[in-house]
Structures are given as structure tokens and as C-alpha cells.
Amino acid sequence: MPGAPKTHAPAAVEVSRSRAYDAWREEDAGKTRRTATPADSFRLAVRAFVREPRLDMGKLATELGISKATLYRWTGSREQLLGDVLAYLSDDAFGQALAATKHLSGAERVIACMRAYLESIVTFPPVRRFLQNETPLAMRVLTSRGGAPQSSAVHRIGELLAAEEQHGLELRAEADILAYAITRIGEGFIYNEAVADTEPEVDPAVEVIRLLIE
Numbered sequence: 076m077p078g079a080p081k082t083h084a085p086a087a088v089e090v091s092r093s094r095a096y097d098a099w100r101e102e103d104a105g106k107t108r109r110t111a112t113p114a115d116s117f118r119l120a121v122r123a124f125v126r127e128p129r130l131d132m133g134k135l136a137t138e139l140g141i142s143k144a145t146l147y148r149w150t151g152s153r154e155q156l157l158g159d160v161l162a163y164l165s166d167d168a169f170g171q172a173l174a175a176t177k178h179l180s181g182a183e184r185v186i187a188c189m190r191a192y193l194e195s196i197v198t199f200p201p202v203r204r205f206l207q208n209e210t211p212l213a214m215r216v217l218t219s220r221g222g223a224p225q226s227s228a229v230h231r232i233g234e235l236l237a238a239e240e241q242h243g244l245e246l247r248a249e250a251d252i253l254a255y256a257i258t259r260i261g262e263g264f265i266y267n268e269a270v271a272d273t274e275p276e277v278d279p280a281v282e283v284i285r286l287l288i289e
Contacts, residue, residue, distance in 0.1 A: 181243050184239055260280055
């Protein structure tokens, strides 16, 4: 327009971004892909076990962008990976049971903690689904002596018994022996019922455990 003052667009301001931000933008845009790590494979395996009908090693490798050979090198066999995943979930459940019973002590805490722990297992759909869909494998992974899930449970229960012994709990046997017995009692009540497609009963298991503790 004649006579109108000329205007100029403001000069572009160069914004400094962090290296992390730029890497995220490139990855988000699909320009780059972060290299998967063994830790990634375990995190993804836990998620797959919880959310999907079956832990599929081929699908897991594809999602990670690695070969099945690399995945097996990282995780071991599918059975071993399932054991590690279940041990992780068991340990997490036991930690929550401990936190929920920290106001108690002695036999009262052990019994309350075991009730909370067993209830968390029987109300966790992925474990029941695993037991029903892959029964022989599930029983082997969950109940084999020296397997990751059972060893994790025995260790945590043994720690609890030893700790509560310091608060006046009188143990009738060594803590590790009692812990193994308690673990086997729990397995017998909650896994066999799930296999038989009946509702697992926590109360009978807790009552037998009470006999060992009180």
C-alpha cells in the first residue's frame, strides 16, 4: 500500500535443545531407533505376560528389533524367562504384603502377610491364565524346587520369619526350613485349585500356616 511503512518479520530465534531432547524427537519421528538392551527384553516380557494371552518369544524379539538368537542369548529359554518374570511379580507382591502389615509384629504379622501375599496371587488373572493354558509348564515353573519363583518366595518368607523372631516370635525350626514348608503349603492350596478350575481357597492355607507359626 502506497505510503504504508514497511514491516519486517522478526528475526528467528535459535532455540538451544538438549541432546536428549533431540534424540527423543528423532526417535519419535521414526528417524532413529534406540538399540534394545537385555533390560528392555525383561521389561517387555513382564508386560507381555501381564497383558497378552501368551508370552511369545518371536513376537518379543520382533518388538525389540532383534533376532530370536539374540533374545535367547539375553534371556535364556522361554521357561527360564517365565520363571524370572514370575519371580519378579512374586517379589513385588510380597513387598506390597510386607508394606501392608508393617504395623503388626510377630506371628500376627507373618500370618497377615501370608494372607495378603496369597490373595494377591489368586486374584492376579495372568497367573491363573498361565496355569490354565499351559498347565504342565506352569506347574513346573512355579513349584520346582530351586526354580526362580519358589526360591524368591522362600527367601522373602525366611527373611520375614528371621526379622519377626527378633520381635519375640518363637520359631519351631530354622527360618529357612519353615519358609520352605510355608511356601509349599501355599503352592498346594492355590495352584492345584486353579489347575482344577475351582476357586483357590486362601483360608485353609493360612490356617495350616498358623499351626506352624503360633
